[in-house]
Amino acid sequence: MSTQIEITINGDRYQGTVENRTLLVDFIRETAELTGTHVGCASEGRCGACTVLMNGEAVKSCLLLAVQADGFEVQTIEGLANNGKLHPLQEAFWENHGLQCGYCTPGMLMALSEFLKNPSRDEHEIRTAMSGVLCPCTGYVHIVDSVKAAVDKLEAMDPHDREQLFAPIGEV
Template sequence: MLEIEMTVNGELQKVGINPKDRLLDVLRDTLRLTGAKEGCSGEGECGACTVIMDGQAVNSCLVLAFQARGRHIITIEGLEEKGELDRLQQAFIDQGAVQCGYCTPGMIMSAKALLMNNPYPSEAEIRTAIAGNLCRCTGYIKIINAIRQAAEEKVRNLTPACGSGGPT
């Protein structure tokens, strides 16, 4: 057994791992963060296990747990703030982008990584960011619309309203 430290959803975690443990297994089985799912038998083909590691979307089924030592991990559970859904989570609900829900956490995490690194993505950039996430329930249009809505809401929240004292 090895002991590693990593920051998960803003909290330092010390966990005992076996050298062959995957990040997905540590998140789900040790830390009980079950949002990331295994949909493709650990082949990195479906994106259901996507988490954000040091600002980048990664398939947690392909990351050995020891590779997460000293890293900052964000899971779907870490997006909620003060009991409120992240604007991206809310946009998925608003746009009807949540179907069966199995792929949704991974899809949201890929989109969140995109918006963290590129707050104003084009449709082509959105499509590229979620290309590694499979959804068997939708045609992706509602998902793309949800990501676009979240990006637009960020722009609206950053733009001062008329008469607010900001530039006109």
């Protein structure tokens, strides 16, 4: 059985007729051709590489059907930078060696971008926020350092600019 759906991804509308069993991650990667969202397990919810924001909340896009996202706003890693300027979290990962192979990084950044709406340097809170995303490479220490650096960057920003970072993409 198929259904006609429309999902807004990074501010752009994508329409399609999908089989009802189509996963959201497959819609993102194949219909929208946004391949920055990765699949790191057998779409079983174990790795978190497929994490995106759906109406601002971090979700594993392999655990949702595309039809469940019909009418929703989705943000993927391709939508994290704004007008060619990296998100402070991306800058912090770059500057603090928060990645090695980079396979987990899109999902890690999306999960942590939700966390930064209520930023904290508390290590336990940071580790809890990233606990849904596995990173076999880094040992996580540099990722935690990167998040703390991103919190510093956010606090140094003009409050209006900081607010814009978390506004729905169509409203920026």
